[in-house]
Amino acid sequence: MEKSQKIIFASDENCPVRRSLNLLGGKWTLLILFQINERIIRYGELKRAIPGISEKMLIQELNFLVEHKFVSKKAYPEIPPRVEYSLTKLGLKTLPIADTLATFGLESLT
Amino acid sequence: MEKSQKIIFASDENCPVRRSLNLLGGKWTLLILFQINERIIRYGELKRAIPGISEKMLIQELNFLVEHKFVSKKAYPEIPPRVEYSLTKLGLKTLPIADTLATFGLESLT
C-alpha cells in the first residue's frame, strides 16, 4: 500500500490554525467531511456526492480520516459488500469549518 | 515567470465549499490571511510571522491574493523599499474561516 501521504510537520508547534490545517488542509478533506455531514453514507453514495474525485483519493482520504478518528467505518460482511461511513464526535466538530467555507462561498464569491 | 500554480476548475459548478476551497485551499493561503488579519503589515514582518514558509511561496501567495482582491498592496518608492499588505473587504470576510480553524485547533486537537 502506498504510504500515508499527509505529513505532519513537527515545526507547527502551537499555531492552532496550522494544527488544524495539517489535518484538514488536504484538497478533498473538508469537502468529504462536509458531504458525510450527519448522514450515514455508503461508499458509492459518497463517491457520487463528490463528482471529480478519483477513487484513489476518496479511499485514501477516508482511510486517513478513519485513522485519525474523524470518521467511523462500518463494513457488513455481505455480498455485495456494504460499507457505511459516518462522522465521529470529533468529525462532527469539523462541520463548523466547512459551514464557514460554505457561507463565504455563498456570500462573497461571484 | 512560472505560471500561476493554483488552478480554478470549471467543474466545481455550484458547491460553495468547493468554490471557497479552490481559492483558499492552498497550503499557506488561510494562514497568511490570518496572520495579516486586521493589520497593515510589511513583507518582512509577515515572513517572520510565518516561520517555515519560503520566500517564493510567500510572494507567490501574496501575488495570488492581491490578484484575487483578498489583499491590497501598497509600495512606497523609498530606499530601502517598503511594501505594506493589508486585507481588503473581501479578505476580511475570510477571517471567520481561519477563526473557526483556530477554534477547532484549540478545542479539539491534543
Add this chain to the structure above:
DNA sequence: CTGGATCCGTGATGATACTG
C-alpha cells in the same frame, strides 16, 4: 529591503484496469 526568475526533486493527485 522587497522582491523576480530559474532549476529541479519529490510528493500529491489523477486515470484506468483489475479483484473479491
Add this chain to the structure above:
DNA sequence: CAGTATCATCACGGATCCAG
C-alpha cells in the same frame, strides 16, 4: 459494491542567483 494496483502527471516548494 467496495476497494487495490499500476502508472503517469502535475503542483508544491526548496535552493539559489539576481535586481531595483
